[in-house]
Amino acid sequence: MLDKKEIRLFIQTKIMKEGNIDDFKDTDSLIETGIIDSLGIQILLAYLEKAYSIKIADEELTPENFENIDAISVLVQSKTTAIR
């Protein structure tokens, strides 16, 4: 099973860069809040593709797939399962 905490930790430290955001939920929108913007998405993509040895296609780069930490986990999970 995919560890959502890793993705969360990456987003917290590398993209949000804020100290105390423990109240941020896995279902909170990353897009409406602007946490994932054109800058953040590139950093996140590079990380996900490397850390999980997956390739995310241009067509998969959608608001639905990156809406929140849960959605990103589902996307990554489906990719890693497909490899196996």
Add this chain to the structure above:
Amino acid sequence: MFVYLLQHLLTNTARHYPDKEAVVFKNDAITYSVLEERSSQLAAALSRSGVKTGDRVGVMLNKSIEAITSIFGILKTGAIYVPVDARTPVSRVQYIIKNCDIKHLISSSTAVKAIINDAGDDSPLRHIMLVDSKGDTDDNEISNISILSFETALSDPKEIPFQSNITDVSPAYILHTSGSTGVPKGVVISHLNALAFINMAAEFFNIESKDRMCNVAPLHFDLSVFDIFVAFRQGATLVLTPEYLTTFPVKLAEYISKQRITVWNSVASLLSMLAEKGTLEKYPFDALRIVHFSGDILPVKYLRHLKKYMNNAEFYNIYGQTEANSSMYYQVKDIQDDQWIIPIGKAFPNFEVFILDENGHAQSTPGYEGELYVKAATIALGYWRNEKETSEKFVSDPRDHSTINRCYKTGDIVRIDEDGNFIFIGRKDHMIKSRGYRIELAEIEATLNSHPLIRQAVVTAVPDIIIGNRLIGHVSLINDGELTENDISVFCSRFLPKYMVPEVFIFHDSLPVISTGKIDRKVLEKQFFEKLKVNSDNLVERDIQ
């Protein structure tokens, strides 16, 4: 009617095209007549709450019909609108509020929460209008700030049209750009400055009422001036692009196609992203007739790709800065096989550009290289409350001192090629562009150096073909200082917008220096490439001698 203020563009067009869609946003739209009425009501409400001619009124809103209504409401009172990025760190917002002495702010409840909590006793802020609050309740009174809802403000139908009694030399808006001293600089633009560009651009590009002009740039970015005011001058429709779409190239391509956008105006990095990841072959772009790109270099390979799929469009490289608006253009017709550079071109009508060569002589003919000067009616009034930098950058015409003739000294080094086109060579200082934003490396360095545990810090930029430049921080800590890369990153994020926070920090025992004692940036750049710590796909190594 006699049109000499920005708000007159709306009033005049509302008479000619009352029922035409002025602004489209997601599933909403507003006609010219309704926008004219609502912005007048807003102006009346702002006046009742104390806004006077020349006051600075903040607008901290995401793209929305309310944001456009606010701009015109503020202008109609004779006040100056100051767009503030809602996603910028609170400390930066507070600085702008204090520096511009902003007493009135139009915003949304989520965006103002942090501002109010952190306002401090010396904050000038007294009135906040919220676009998303319904009616006024008792708990809307927070400390000494009064809160009014947009809905209440717009419920009074009187005083239409609302017009103030100012002239076109009065300031219309203040846009903030990165400053070398560690704080942003406010560029003050008059109605005349803005209209000189708008009138020219509307005619030059033959913008018509049937055009659908896409607004992608944020309101605090000067590209939005072309979108909003040229559209309103011509009775065209302004299509506001939701911010999140710029994150998802495929969705953005679909949006441009479905919305039948005819005029596109954005920074080059966004078009590079569209070319690389937008799957353009899937959508028809037959409506698109003009594409403007500016801010950074658009790699020729992406330009070829865009031209292939957006084949009805004329492509223009647009060059300019907030202080002088866009002064030059280059229309990209055929791209030669061996071509790798797109010139910044020639001056627009009613603009004069020239360079000062190494001997201090003005030149505007082929073969010369030097710092670029711009002379036009668009040259801004100066930097807000910053006499020193204003006198350094807004100078009298070096060719003719017989009268007061102001030029803007761009700091850009350019060369004139044999066809008379200007070619961008580089900067005189340490200012760079990243994702279309102008960044003073000195501003980031000033922030880093303010950290008590950092002894010395330098920021270098590594060219990246998509986003322009990527930022690398080099730091040396004081003895016994302990800081992680993440600590520094978090610290920067408290004071600087995201696009100014270095991607990577490299620790050094001490920073290398050249013989004069200055930090050796070239060595740092070279060391970075040797121990590359970032995704290197799009990086371009500078020719380091």
